[in-house]
Amino acid sequence: MHTVFLATIPSPDRGVWHLGPIPLRAYALCIILGIILAIWWGERRWQERGGTKGTVVDIAVFAVPFGIVGGRLYHVITDNELYFGPGKEPIKALYIWDGGLGIWGAIALGAVGAWIGCRRKGVPLPAMADAIAPGIVAAQAIGRLGNYFNQELYGAHTSLPWGLEIYQRFDPSNPSIPDQGADGVAFGHIPLPDSPVQPTFLYELLWNLLVAAFVVWMDRRLKLGHGRAFALYVAGYTVGRFWIELLRSDHANHILGLRVNVWTAILVFLGAMIYFFVARSRGPREDPELLRTEPAGPQKTEELEPGAHRDAE
Numbered sequence: 001m002h003t004v005f006l007a008t009i010p011s012p013d014r015g016v017w018h019l020g021p022i023p024l025r026a027y028a029l030c031i032i033l034g035i036i037l038a039i040w041w042g043e044r045r046w047q048e049r050g051g052t053k054g055t056v057v058d059i060a061v062f063a064v065p066f067g068i069v070g071g072r073l074y075h076v077i078t079d080n081e082l083y084f085g086p087g088k089e090p091i092k093a094l095y096i097w098d099g100g101l102g103i104w105g106a107i108a109l110g111a112v113g114a115w116i117g118c119r120r121k122g123v124p125l126p127a128m129a130d131a132i133a134p135g136i137v138a139a140q141a142i143g144r145l146g147n148y149f150n151q152e153l154y155g156a157h158t159s160l161p162w163g164l165e166i167y168q169r170f171d172p173s174n175p176s177i178p179d180q181g182a183d184g185v186a187f188g189h190i191p192l193p194d195s196p197v198q199p200t201f202l203y204e205l206l207w208n209l210l211v212a213a214f215v216v217w218m219d220r221r222l223k224l225g226h227g228r229a230f231a232l233y234v235a236g237y238t239v240g241r242f243w244i245e246l247l248r249s250d251h252a253n254h255i256l257g258l259r260v261n262v263w264t265a266i267l268v269f270l271g272a273m274i275y276f277f278v279a280r281s282r283g284p285r286e287d288p289e290l291l292r293t294e295p296a297g298p299q300k301t302e303e304l305e306p307g308a309h310r311d312a313e
Contacts, residue, residue, distance in 0.1 A: 034139030050288020059117030070109020074102030155198025163196025225285030
């Protein structure tokens with residue numbers, strides 16, 4: 001008989017709703033909301049630092065799609081056995097709406113997209129990274145809500161009062177067929193054997209919000225520039241990801257007994273801290289004049305006096 005925990009956190013019964021033939025996926029909605037927040041907050045911080053309004057939006061046109069592709073590539077590469085091999089369906093590697101975005105790949109390839117955008121706008125990438133850092137980690141927090149609706153990325157069984165109840169989900173068109181995927185529905189709220197479990201999605205959500213607040217506080221106190229606020233975000237995030245990753249019980253590949261993402265967190269943390277201290281030698285925060293871009297529009301031509309002519313350029 002299943003024990004009822006009065007203080008446990010219930011899981012949603014589904015992660016997808018339908019408006020006629022149109023599916024509304026909680027995971028996708030959370031990712032979109034996170035992106036909107038990151039851009040809005042990044043714009044505000046960019047202008048506060050002396051930048052031109054609209055620059056973050058223009059650069060996001062490159063950074064966001066690059067980041068999504070990078071996040072999916074990292075997930076598929078590090079967990080390739082989920083999609084390739086006997087009995088697998090490789091096409092599902094493209095099903096981004098089912099969950100599976102590796103933040104490491106998203107940041108790496110997203111940075112490439114941001115670099116392209118910054119080159120086109122003529123602004124320094126490190127300064128842009130500092131402006132958008134808190135918004136990115138806040139967006140990650142919102143994204144973890146998508147994992148909650150998909151009922152994924154949780155830890156082992158726990159007796160803690162804030163344990164997460166997880167339920168058996170079924171094929172919505174045939175309730176006799178189990179379906180623990182994003183499209184499944186928890187008819188009857190039948191708890192899975194390990195329920196309740198560690199709500200690691202919630203731990204990371206709260207940690208990310210703390211990191212965002214810490215970066216803003218340190219940035220205001222130290223006037224961080226040259227990518228140091230971004231490095232602080234990366235370092236702070238990896239510290240949390242390290243211990244939260246050790247609590248997770250979902251499938252993951254291991255190296256020397258530790259999950260791949262644990263090793264990644266360690267290496268990225270070291271790189272971020274080295275950059276944070278080395279970049280201090282670059283001096284004060286960037287001159288606001290370097291952050292301003294000329295608004296798009298027709299070029300003004302110099303008026304000439306009658307009879308005058310231009311020298312050849």
